[in-house]
Amino acid sequence: MNRSIFSVIIAAGYFLVQACVPQKHANTIVRDEENPCIIRIVVQLGIDGTDDDVAAVTTQMEDCFKKECFIPCETDKEKGCKVTMNAIVKKWSSLSGEEKETFHQINMVPNDGLPSNAHIGKANSGNSFGTWRRNEHPHAYCHETMHLLGLPDKYCSRLYNAVDGSAILEVSCDPPPDPNGNCCVPDAQNTRCGTPCGGHDHDLMATVAADLSCENIMDVLKLAGFDKCPDECCLSAQTFRSSLFGGPSYLHFGDQNTKFDGFGATLNYTYPLGKKVGLTIDGGYYMHIDKQGDFKESNNIFTLHGGISYNPKFFGSGSKLGLSTHALLGIANWKTKVEFPGGENKESETSFSANLGASLDYKLNSKFDLRLLQVDYIPTFFREDTQNNYRVSVGLEVKFGKGK
Amino acid sequence: MVKRISFLLLACFVFTLVATAQTVVHINAGSRANYGTYQNLLINLDGQCNYQLREVNGTTKDSSVFNISKSQLDSIFQRADKLGFFQLDHKYDGGLADGAGILIALNNSGKKKTVQLVNTDLPQVNELVAFINRILEPQKIRIYYGQSVPQK
Numbered sequence: 001m002n003r004s005i006f007s008v009i010i011a012a013g014y015f016l017v018q019a020c021v022p023q024k025h026a027n028t029i030v031r032d033e034e035n036p037c038i039i040r041i042v043v044q045l046g047i048d049g050t051d052d053d054v055a056a057v058t059t060q061m062e063d064c065f066k067k068e069c070f071i072p073c074e075t076d077k078e079k080g081c082k083v084t085m086n087a088i089v090k091k092w093s094s095l096s097g098e099e100k101e102t103f104h105q106i107n108m109v110p111n112d113g114l115p116s117n118a119h120i121g122k123a124n125s126g127n128s129f130g131t132w133r134r135n136e137h138p139h140a141y142c143h144e145t146m147h148l149l150g151l152p153d154k155y156c157s158r159l160y161n162a163v164d165g166s167a168i169l170e171v172s173c174d175p176p177p178d179p180n181g182n183c184c185v186p187d188a189q190n191t192r193c194g195t196p197c198g199g200h201d202h203d204l205m206a207t208v209a210a211d212l213s214c215e216n217i218m219d220v221l222k223l224a225g226f227d228k229c230p231d232e233c234c235l236s237a238q239t240f241r242s243s244l245f246g247g248p249s250y251l252h253f254g255d256q257n258t259k260f261d262g263f264g265a266t267l268n269y270t271y272p273l274g275k276k277v278g279l280t281i282d283g284g285y286y287m288h289i290d291k292q293g294d295f296k297e298s299n300n301i302f303t304l305h306g307g308i309s310y311n312p313k314f315f316g317s318g319s320k321l322g323l324s325t326h327a328l329l330g331i332a333n334w335k336t337k338v339e340f341p342g343g344e345n346k347e348s349e350t351s352f353s354a355n356l357g358a359s360l361d362y363k364l365n366s367k368f369d370l371r372l373l374q375v376d377y378i379p380t381f382f383r384e385d386t387q388n389n390y391r392v393s394v395g396l397e398v399k400f401g402k403g404k
Numbered sequence: 405m406v407k408r409i410s411f412l413l414l415a416c417f418v419f420t421l422v423a424t425a426q427t428v429v430h431i432n433a434g435s436r437a438n439y440g441t442y443q444n445l446l447i448n449l450d451g452q453c454n455y456q457l458r459e460v461n462g463t464t465k466d467s468s469v470f471n472i473s474k475s476q477l478d479s480i481f482q483r484a485d486k487l488g489f490f491q492l493d494h495k496y497d498g499g500l501a502d503g504a505g506i507l508i509a510l511n512n513s514g515k516k517k518t519v520q521l522v523n524t525d526l527p528q529v530n531e532l533v534a535f536i537n538r539i540l541e542p543q544k545i546r547i548y549y550g551q552s553v554p555q556k
Contacts, residue, residue: 112548112550113434113440113441113548114434114435114440114441114503114504114548114549114550115435115436115437115439115440115502115503115504116437116502116503117437117500117501117502117503117504117523118500118501118502119499119500119501120500120501130500131503131550137439140439143502144501144502147501147502152501153437153438153501153502155438157436157438159432159507159520160432161430161507161509161518162427162430162446162509163427163428163429163430163509163510163511163516163518164509164511164516164518168507168518168520170436188427188446189456190458191430191432191442191444192432192435192442192444192458192460193460193461194438194460194461196438206438207438207439208438208439
């Protein structure tokens with residue numbers, strides 16, 4: 001219990017420290033080094049103003065970035081990547097010359113009724129700048145910060161020129177078209193008008209009355225190329241993918257008359273046909289050597305089977321454990337060689353064989369599983385008898401392909 | 405004959421009405437965002453001024469109608485000419501999102517020019533606005549597009 005609490009505190013401390021440590025860029029959008037399923041957005045604001053300005057911007061940005069967003073996997077909507085957002089707000093005058101290169105410069109001015117502004121920035125590159133009014137609308141700094149992160153406005157606007165009676169195009173929607181065909185109609189009384197672009201009526205980038213949404217965050221991630229959750233976050237141990245397994249094996253071979261324990265290696269390949277069923281080819285080679293004085297007997301077993309494997313998705317989708325079973329048919333070849341003083345005796349027989357088994361895997365990452373245990377029953381029919389053989393294997397499994 | 409004279413008089417009346425109502429100075433200054441306020445000043449050929457302070461897509465916060473003299477109106481055109489206003493480009497953009505700007509449209513006896521500034525300033529426009537603000541001072545109106553905010 002104490003160990004669990006300690007681990008949680010250490011993890012929380014790690015993320016807190018990561019969130020507060022100044023980054024190399026004014027806009028940092030990266031996968032977490034420890035967990036690639038967490039995407040971190042860190043924006044660094046250098047406030048060229050008073051301590052009160054720093055406090056006001058900090059408060060508004062904390063409120064803005066409290067949103068938690070999740071990028072669902074295409075294959076499994078329950079799995080995906082978590083997005084964390086953090087604003088590091090510092091007083092511009094407290095930054096060193098080098099640090100100033102990694103912070104957006106925000107010039108704070110008294111509220112003169114005009115809106116704040118911001119230069120549209122880029123992810124993981126140089127800093128940008130803006131002029132912000134004090135005591136702005138509660139979402140205004142959030143809106144401008146999204147500009148610093150690269151988002152454009154999502155409204156169109158028109159100006160009326162009363163001298164020649166024309167409407168001047170000020171801002172157009174991207175992508176077009178402007179709503180109502182021509183955005184809005186200004187006149188001599190209402191000489192400037194604007195309308196949210198289609199589908200953006202409740203978008204912070206169209207109206208400061210709206211809250212920051214996960215769609216806004218996704219737009220930032222798209223610009224930075226982080227809008228897809230990687231396979232390693234989407235595929236569980238239960239996802240059925242092409243796999244190649246290899247590892248050492250123990251084979252117990254024998255019937256009433258002959259028994260021996262062999263050691264060797266097993267290799268198998270599985271190709272998924274559906275979400276739960278696949279084709280498997282399994283091969284192995286196992287040896288047993290018995291030496292007594294001048295007498296030496298070696299037994300070599302070669303097996304080759306093919307058939308159906310079944311992945312019942314026994315464990316939950318979040319589990320790292322995976323269970324699969326298989327039923328295969330094939331052949332087994334048994335070679336014996338007896339060496340004694342003055343001669344040797346060799347025999348080779350091939351028999352029909354089956355392979356019924358199950359394996360338990362532990363997902364190491366998106367490419368590798370550790371096969372904790374594979375147990376197979378491999379009957380053979382040599383010398384007009386039935387050998388009830390079983391095999392135990394461990395090893396490493398390489399997975400590839402998108403899976404079913 | 406009477407009909408023709410009546411028609412001529414009516415035409416003269418309509419022409420006079422249109423001519424006197426013709427806007428020769430239009431200034432829109434303020435918000436270039438989806439929020440904030442902007443000022444709108446229309447001056448017609450007779451020097452009649454119509455001023456409004458409005459919220460973007462919102463209500464009118466202040467309005468007034470007043471007159472400036474013909475000589476004051478002429479002085480605006482003369483100052484614009486002297487500053488090279490009619491030779492300026494149509495638009496100057498500081499390349500920022502939101503913020504503020506100004507549109508000035510003038511019609512000096514058919515010589516028309518419209519200049520827009522967005523999140524930037526230009527000495528010619530700054531001086532012309534300062535000149536107009538001196539004329540508007542008795543009305544306690546100051547055309548403002550953020551010109552006092554230092555530019556980066």
